[in-house]
Amino acid sequence: MSGKVLTITSGKGGVGKSTSSANLALGLALSGKKVVTIDLDIGLRNLDMILGLENRIVYDVVNVVEKACKINQALIKDKRTDNLFLIAAAQTRDKSAVTSEQIIGLTNELKKDFDYVILDSPAGIESGFRNAMLPADEIIIVTTPEISAVRDADRVIGILESNDKTQVSLIINRINPTLVKKGDMMSKDDVLQVLSIPLIGVVPEDSNIVSYTNIGEPSVLHKDSNSGAAYKNIVKRILGEDVPFMEITEEKKGFLQSIINFFKE
Amino acid sequence: MGKVLIKGKNFLGFEIEIKAEDINKIKKELDIVISSSAHFLKNTIVTLKLTEKNKLYAKDVIKFLNEKDIDINAVVVANKKNCAADVPIIETRNIHLLAEREGEQAATFKGNLRNGQTIRVDGDLIVAGNVNSNSYIYATGNIFVLGNLDGIPHAGYGGNNEAVIFAFSMNPPQIRIGDFITRSPEEGVKIKNRNAAFSEVAYVSEGNIVISTYEEWLKLKR
Numbered sequence: 001m002s003g004k005v006l007t008i009t010s011g012k013g014g015v016g017k018s019t020s021s022a023n024l025a026l027g028l029a030l031s032g033k034k035v036v037t038i039d040l041d042i043g044l045r046n047l048d049m050i051l052g053l054e055n056r057i058v059y060d061v062v063n064v065v066e067k068a069c070k071i072n073q074a075l076i077k078d079k080r081t082d083n084l085f086l087i088a089a090a091q092t093r094d095k096s097a098v099t100s101e102q103i104i105g106l107t108n109e110l111k112k113d114f115d116y117v118i119l120d121s122p123a124g125i126e127s128g129f130r131n132a133m134l135p136a137d138e139i140i141i142v143t144t145p146e147i148s149a150v151r152d153a154d155r156v157i158g159i160l161e162s163n164d165k166t167q168v169s170l171i172i173n174r175i176n177p178t179l180v181k182k183g184d185m186m187s188k189d190d191v192l193q194v195l196s197i198p199l200i201g202v203v204p205e206d207s208n209i210v211s212y213t214n215i216g217e218p219s220v221l222h223k224d225s226n227s228g229a230a231y232k233n234i235v236k237r238i239l240g241e242d243v244p245f246m247e248i249t250e251e252k253k254g255f256l257q258s259i260i261n262f263f264k265e
Numbered sequence: 266m267g268k269v270l271i272k273g274k275n276f277l278g279f280e281i282e283i284k285a286e287d288i289n290k291i292k293k294e295l296d297i298v299i300s301s302s303a304h305f306l307k308n309t310i311v312t313l314k315l316t317e318k319n320k321l322y323a324k325d326v327i328k329f330l331n332e333k334d335i336d337i338n339a340v341v342v343a344n345k346k347n348c349a350a351d352v353p354i355i356e357t358r359n360i361h362l363l364a365e366r367e368g369e370q371a372a373t374f375k376g377n378l379r380n381g382q383t384i385r386v387d388g389d390l391i392v393a394g395n396v397n398s399n400s401y402i403y404a405t406g407n408i409f410v411l412g413n414l415d416g417i418p419h420a421g422y423g424g425n426n427e428a429v430i431f432a433f434s435m436n437p438p439q440i441r442i443g444d445f446i447t448r449s450p451e452e453g454v455k456i457k458n459r460n461a462a463f464s465e466v467a468y469v470s471e472g473n474i475v476i477s478t479y480e481e482w483l484k485l486k487r
Contacts, residue, residue, distance in 0.1 A: 154397050158379025
């Protein structure tokens with residue numbers, strides 16, 4: 001088997017890289033693919049918590065590349081599916097604890113046994129980002145519809161282009177239809193006009209994400225979650241299915257609901 | 266014969282001109298023309314010239330050509346109305362400036378210039394794509410941006426105050442021409458409506474950098 005290395009990155013911090021990594025990794029695993037995800041945000045690890053696996057960490061990615069343990073010992077199996085494994089970041093070290101050669105070596109090993117190796121990149125454009133970007137076969141950029149996030153994404157795309165990374169696609173996260181309609185937020189098309197790379201998904205703003213993160217259950221596990229549905233569509237697109245983009249609209253108001261609202265007022 | 270033409274343009278690479286009106290006929294004729302000339306349409310700037318009748322098919326034609334490995338950089342029509350495409354749409358009246366310069370030497374950059382990137386050239390510079398925020402372009406001659414200009418341009422770098430800057434959509438935070446510099450007014454809309462944008466030219470007049478619409482500038486020049 002020769003799997004694919006998929007890197008999730010963004011430039012700016014806090015736009016949803018780890019949340020996207022967790023959802024896509026879990027979504028791909030639930031679709032029957034064998035997936036390992038590696039948290040490369042060494043020193044500021046989060047992915048273990050978002051996946052609800054923080055209690056199970058014994059060995060981390062630094063232990064693996066320093067050969068203090070075998071790869072198998074650092075693979076933390078997910079509690080919901082046998083298809084998903086996590087290699088956690090080290091919390092007591094920093095980005096300089098690993099080199100890009102080491103990460104390329106590790107992903108080459110993992111590609112033999114897994115369909116997808118998902119690398120969760122740290123924010124920024126320094127060594128941690130380079131370690132995550134260099135081994136990638138495909139890269140997904142996450143941005144929010146804010147000018148600062150879009151500009152950072154643009155910078156990252158420029159760096160990827162100069163490193164001959166051509167398989168790059170975009171997730172626009174936290175779109176708020178009410179604000180877009182009012183003209184206070186960039187729309188999907190505004191973002192695409194600046195970045196001009198293929199879109200792979202649009203994820204609506206979802207206030208439940210905070211609680212999903214707190215309990216360690218990514219939104220793809222929640223049937224009624226808007227963001228979960230969007231991530232499931234992205235998973236299908238990664239798997240090569242042609243899924244139309246959902247029209248993200250304001251909260252659904254049926255005919256009955258509008259009558260009820262009318263009488264409430 | 267003559268419904269689909271490929272013309273060599275010294276300045277802008279190649280232009281595919283389509284006069285046929287039926288989409289199936291267009292595809293058939295394109296197939297014939299391309300089979301003999303696909304090799305020189307790769308890795309160059311290719312524009313697509315459509316008529317008022319067949320501009321509705323812009324997206325289909327571009328997709329068809331993409332499948333043949335030919336990227337279209339811009340669509341040229343007489344009137345933008347009712348024409349939709351994922352590449353810049355240029356109205357013919359906005360391209361005279363470029364046509365005038367046919368035959369002159371210019372450096373061409375194809376693609377988008379990203380945040381943090383810089384281009385420096387001697388002579389004129391044409392960017393066939395967008396110049397994004399926080400990128401820099403320097404040319405000792407004129408600068409033509411066939412796309413959105415959001416980065417910082419410096420035309421006439423080294424002291425040529427006669428240089429001009431042209432862009433389909435001009436929105437840079439600063440403009441530098443020769444020895445002059447000006448900055449964009451600080452109040453104003455951050456999210457500019459791109460579809461309403463029209464081509465503009467920046468130049469030095471009486472010691473100030475002035476921006477006019479392309480048409481006004483043409484009138485002044487005469």
